Amino acid sequence: MANWWKNAVGYQIYPRSFMDSNDDGIGDLKGIQAKIPYLKELGIDFIWLNPIYQSPNVDNGYDISDYQAINPEFGTLEDLKELIQLAHDNQIKLIMDLVINHTSDQHPWFLESKKSKENPYRDYYLWADASPEKMPNNWQSFFGGSTWTYDSSTKQAYFHVFAKEQPDLNWKNPAMRKDIYQMIRWWLDFGIDGFRLDAISHIQKQPWDFKITDNPWAPFMNVAGIETYMAELKEIFRSYNIMTVGEASGVSSKSAALWTDPEDGYIDMIFELEHQVRTGEPGYEIGSLPGFKKVLSRWQKDLQPNGWNALYIDNHDNPRSNSIFGNETNESATALATAYLLLRGTPFIYQGQELGMTNFPFESIDELRTTESLQTYHDWLNKGLSQNEALRLTTRWTRDHSRTPMHWTELGGFSTNQPWMKLNTNTDKINVAIQQANPASPFNYYKKLITLRKSLPVFTSGSYQIALAKHPSVWAYTRKDETNEVFVLTNLSEKEQTITLPNYWTNPNDSFEVLLTNYPNTTWQKKLILRPYEAIVVKKH
Ligand code: ISL
Numbered sequence: 001m002a003n004w005w006k007n008a009v010g011y012q013i014y015p016r017s018f019m020d021s022n023d024d025g026i027g028d029l030k031g032i033q034a035k036i037p038y039l040k041e042l043g044i045d046f047i048w049l050n051p052i053y054q055s056p057n058v059d060n061g062y063d064i065s066d067y068q069a070i071n072p073e074f075g076t077l078e079d080l081k082e083l084i085q086l087a088h089d090n091q092i093k094l095i096m097d098l099v100i101n102h103t104s105d106q107h108p109w110f111l112e113s114k115k116s117k118e119n120p121y122r123d124y125y126l127w128a129d130a131s132p133e134k135m136p137n138n139w140q141s142f143f144g145g146s147t148w149t150y151d152s153s154t155k156q157a158y159f160h161v162f163a164k165e166q167p168d169l170n171w172k173n174p175a176m177r178k179d180i181y182q183m184i185r186w187w188l189d190f191g192i193d194g195f196r197l198d199a200i201s202h203i204q205k206q207p208w209d210f211k212i213t214d215n216p217w218a219p220f221m222n223v224a225g226i227e228t229y230m231a232e233l234k235e236i237f238r239s240y241n242i243m244t245v246g247e248a249s250g251v252s253s254k255s256a257a258l259w260t261d262p263e264d265g266y267i268d269m270i271f272e273l274e275h276q277v278r279t280g281e282p283g284y285e286i287g288s289l290p291g292f293k294k295v296l297s298r299w300q301k302d303l304q305p306n307g308w309n310a311l312y313i314d315n316h317d318n319p320r321s322n323s324i325f326g327n328e329t330n331e332s333a334t335a336l337a338t339a340y341l342l343l344r345g346t347p348f349i350y351q352g353q354e355l356g357m358t359n360f361p362f363e364s365i366d367e368l369r370t371t372e373s374l375q376t377y378h379d380w381l382n383k384g385l386s387q388n389e390a391l392r393l394t395t396r397w398t399r400d401h402s403r404t405p406m407h408w409t410e411l412g413g414f415s416t417n418q419p420w421m422k423l424n425t426n427t428d429k430i431n432v433a434i435q436q437a438n439p440a441s442p443f444n445y446y447k448k449l450i451t452l453r454k455s456l457p458v459f460t461s462g463s464y465q466i467a468l469a470k471h472p473s474v475w476a477y478t479r480k481d482e483t484n485e486v487f488v489l490t491n492l493s494e495k496e497q498t499i500t501l502p503n504y505w506t507n508p509n510d511s512f513e514v515l516l517t518n519y520p521n522t523t524w525q526k527k528l529i530l531r532p533y534e535a536i537v538v539k540k541h
């Protein structure tokens, strides 16, 4: 069946924090198996697993030392086979993370590469002449510090856009590409249903003497020449009935339409990284709703004729949307869900988002796990800040907020052992068990929302048109096809908002049916007082 992913809803699992089956405090594959009925009940169609490969875990699995082995913490290849089978038996597909911009520095290729300039694996990575005082250039890595790490034995430095334990692969080398392509085919033949391509827009770099003007990441963001590699990847992907979603920061909404064109595109859809617009001083910043709405509207428009969006509000790299754009209530969780899940594209739900999980109230640096955040904290201390101030500046936007274990029961129910990372303090209020039993919970609202999305083709293929575009707190839009027209109206603020709907939306000659709301007693009329984080979905007849 062509394009099965177009009307599918995805669910992102961070395996380390989803469910621990053997009580070592770390989530695992058997834990995921045990929760397939839960995912089935929620109504999702496919799972995206964050990396579960062999890894020294400098970047929680994004530093891979063996692409074709499972990290024993998570289980075995056999467990994965079983999970895929079980998922398929429940009409759920499964895609894996594909991390091919870099490997771990413990990958056998890199261990060889480091040995000498003559080693056959030398050119699998990016090496350049350097001295301890002088790196090949002054480019900065995403995780702080130089993109170069010096190796005294060969008097050269190797290149890395992330941590120094994540050396970048040399995509110019055909031998390296051949090995990577073989690995990709191996996984597709294993029976998975697709890939999420990690950091894929960084695989091509500018020449080392490229001069940075404004954007510090320009030397490795969607650099010309990447087309060759993407086209080769596409050729592999197109020979399987799979889906591919690229994490492609730096690919503009305009070029994303080409990247995801159904005829000529490289991949099926793209995660943009632009909508987490922030406002305020670092450490005190909050999400900017006007920015959020504007960016997403632009992506909707630019990809409308040909491209395809991947839709998300939470993931493993960002704080919880219910804390950043919401006010940590059921209403804000469900209003945010309504706003993004009915857009044009394939929606992804990140574990716990369907419960309205919130940011973690960090009180001590010991509660953080991400290498990058620990680094930031120490940088702040070195600049002379107090521990409290450094903690606050680091934790406002740390990835660790979204990586705390999933809440299954009042006490957590993730593991009977001490978990690898603390559970949030609100498991008693936000958990699967109470939400399943409460018809008005975010969980049950997500179920309705997913069902609604699938009940009308307009939500998959209809066009997108924003209304009240300038409103600072309300996001309103129309989805329309030949048969149906629906209005999605959300107040994304904690204040009441009095609005006047466009005439077209309230024409007395038409009749209107409320399809979904997150408040009781909703009315639909020209002048409306929207309650805090109220969401209404209406269909015109
Ligand atoms: O850092 C970025 C922009 O500021 C992004 O361009 C970058 O691509 C993104 O942060 C990459 O994230 C992904 O790859 C990382 C890993 O740590 C993240 O968890 C993963 O989502 C390295 O593999």
Ligand code: CA
Pocket (backbone or CB within 6 Å): 020, 021, 022, 023, 024, 025, 026, 027, 028, 073
């Ligand atoms: Ca475990």
